Amino acid sequence: MFSLRRPLILGAALIALAGVVAPAQAADIPAPGEIVMSPNIKHVTNVPKPEALADIHTDMAFQGDYAYVGNYSGFSIYDIRNPKKTSLVSSVVCPGGQMDVSVYGNLLFGSVDSSRSDDSCTSTGQSATVKESWEGIRVFDISDKTNPQYIKSVETNCGSHTHTLVPDRKRQNVYLYISSYSPSETFPDCKPPHDLISIIKVPLRNPTAASVIATPNLFPDGGFPGVPGSYPDGKSATTGCHDITAYPEKGIAAGACMGEGVLLDIRDPERPRVTATARDETNFAFWHSATFNNEGTKVIFTDELGGGGAPTCNEAIGPNRGADAYYDIVRGKLVFRGYFKIARHQDDTENCVAHNGSLIPVKGRDIMVQAWYQGGISVIDFTDSSRPKEIAFFERGPDNTAPALSGGFWSAYYYNGYIYGSDFNLGLDVLKINDPRTNKANGVKTDRLNAQTQTSYPERGHGHGY
Numbered sequence: 001m002f003s004l005r006r007p008l009i010l011g012a013a014l015i016a017l018a019g020v021v022a023p024a025q026a027a028d029i030p031a032p033g034e035i036v037m038s039p040n041i042k043h044v045t046n047v048p049k050p051e052a053l054a055d056i057h058t059d060m061a062f063q064g065d066y067a068y069v070g071n072y073s074g075f076s077i078y079d080i081r082n083p084k085k086t087s088l089v090s091s092v093v094c095p096g097g098q099m100d101v102s103v104y105g106n107l108l109f110g111s112v113d114s115s116r117s118d119d120s121c122t123s124t125g126q127s128a129t130v131k132e133s134w135e136g137i138r139v140f141d142i143s144d145k146t147n148p149q150y151i152k153s154v155e156t157n158c159g160s161h162t163h164t165l166v167p168d169r170k171r172q173n174v175y176l177y178i179s180s181y182s183p184s185e186t187f188p189d190c191k192p193p194h195d196l197i198s199i200i201k202v203p204l205r206n207p208t209a210a211s212v213i214a215t216p217n218l219f220p221d222g223g224f225p226g227v228p229g230s231y232p233d234g235k236s237a238t239t240g241c242h243d244i245t246a247y248p249e250k251g252i253a254a255g256a257c258m259g260e261g262v263l264l265d266i267r268d269p270e271r272p273r274v275t276a277t278a279r280d281e282t283n284f285a286f287w288h289s290a291t292f293n294n295e296g297t298k299v300i301f302t303d304e305l306g307g308g309g310a311p312t313c314n315e316a317i318g319p320n321r322g323a324d325a326y327y328d329i330v331r332g333k334l335v336f337r338g339y340f341k342i343a344r345h346q347d348d349t350e351n352c353v354a355h356n357g358s359l360i361p362v363k364g365r366d367i368m369v370q371a372w373y374q375g376g377i378s379v380i381d382f383t384d385s386s387r388p389k390e391i392a393f394f395e396r397g398p399d400n401t402a403p404a405l406s407g408g409f410w411s412a413y414y415y416n417g418y419i420y421g422s423d424f425n426l427g428l429d430v431l432k433i434n435d436p437r438t439n440k441a442n443g444v445k446t447d448r449l450n451a452q453t454q455t456s457y458p459e460r461g462h463g464h465g466y
Helices: 005-012 439-443
Strands: 035-037 041-047 057-063 066-071 074-079 087-093 098-104 107-116 134-141 149-155 162-167 173-179 198-203 211-214 243-247 252-256 261-265 273-278 287-292 298-303 324-330 333-340 357-360 367-371 377-381 389-396 409-415 418-423 427-433 448-450
Touching: 035 041, 041 389, 057 409, 057 418, 066 098, 066 418, 074 098, 098 162, 098 448, 107 162, 107 173, 134 173, 162 243, 173 243, 243 287, 252 287, 252 298, 261 298, 261 324, 273 333, 287 357, 367 418, 377 418, 377 427, 389 427
Parallel strands: 057 098, 357 409
Antiparallel strands: 035 389, 041 427, 057 066, 057 448, 066 074, 074 087, 098 107, 107 134, 134 149, 162 173, 173 198, 198 211, 243 252, 252 261, 261 273, 287 298, 298 324, 324 333, 357 367, 367 377, 367 409, 377 389, 409 418, 418 427
16 A cells, blocks of 8 residues: 555655655655655645634635635635745634635635634634524625625524535526534534535625525435444434535536435526435445536545544555545436545554545546645546546645644645645645646636536636636
8 A cells, every 4th residue: 555655756756846855764654744746746835824813724715816715713815826926815814613615706605613602703612502603604705805804694504514606597696505414402503303405595786685595305314324333433324414516507416415425406506406325334434525527427425534533544444444436427326436545554643534626627537636634635537437546646744733633635626727735734735737647737727616616627728617
């Protein structure tokens, strides 16, 4: 399992100008903070986490010349007109994890799955057992990038762990599919069963009128009941969804819903319905996220084994748990094809798990960039979904700036020629891949990327994105 790291590090050592430093020790684990990467990756720059935001960086979105990075304490806006000189524009302090973000026009939406004393940016943590506690969606006006304004909040059942932006075809409204989970009889606003998602409708001409318009039950049979057992053997029951990725132009979405993966028909965005289900009682512990290929004929589901706080990339856990699972969509059904997991073993102090990523737009191939927490950033070719393979990587040795098992890349996305990685503690990294298999993507431009709102990429020239 260590075989990939040694030759890649040795090759990378030959291109010192790219900032690669080969490990001094004989072991395959890099030294704390040490950068290792494949020869076809260049580390362009790192912008440290803003001092104003005390907590960890989370998910990202992109629009025009700006990147938006969530943080448990708020969010930041970065100028990426020249990726080599990426710079901080502003930070908004507004605590309430996770603050995963999406953008549309002059609006930014942030998810809050942290029970708060109220909906304000001066709120404090308060138990969900208190009826008056708040969690849900925050809406900001980002027309002035230097001074975003908080304009609206919408409370949702069980908060908003993540959300998915779905524009309507007339571009008059956007819908937010709210994923949340883990109900309790002691939570007044989040009682079991919680087999639903919340749908918020946001009128673009009057965003302060945003409201919950539906709470469709996706699992009328209760969903997967789970498999009892402690880490790493237990399997989560379905009590809501963790993450939904929509592909609006194809009228489909894929949901990673704790105990199972689902395919949805979203042609009517106000009435999504489940059309296919996949379960994996052998290897998947917690269905975490989903990504379609460009044609919408495959889905990659990720497994967040250990909740992102365990050292799962090691020999003991093996190659099939805490991994990606690849499914082809065949006559409307999800058909399993294979697993992928990084083969570079990590230290026992490194949290490592399949996490958030996006496609690299290469015509005729299926290639994805993906974060693995302290496992780093991986580029995976899954054109043959039964034999996915890593073609590039970037990672650091154990993060000694924070407690053990609390570091690494939350998400990694490809946007207009560069890879951006949101590191828990170390800020925003910008990478450049130079590889014959991906270089054609350099000519593909889009004006927006919300990773949970996929659009088909153009073969050449400019795309529009949602």
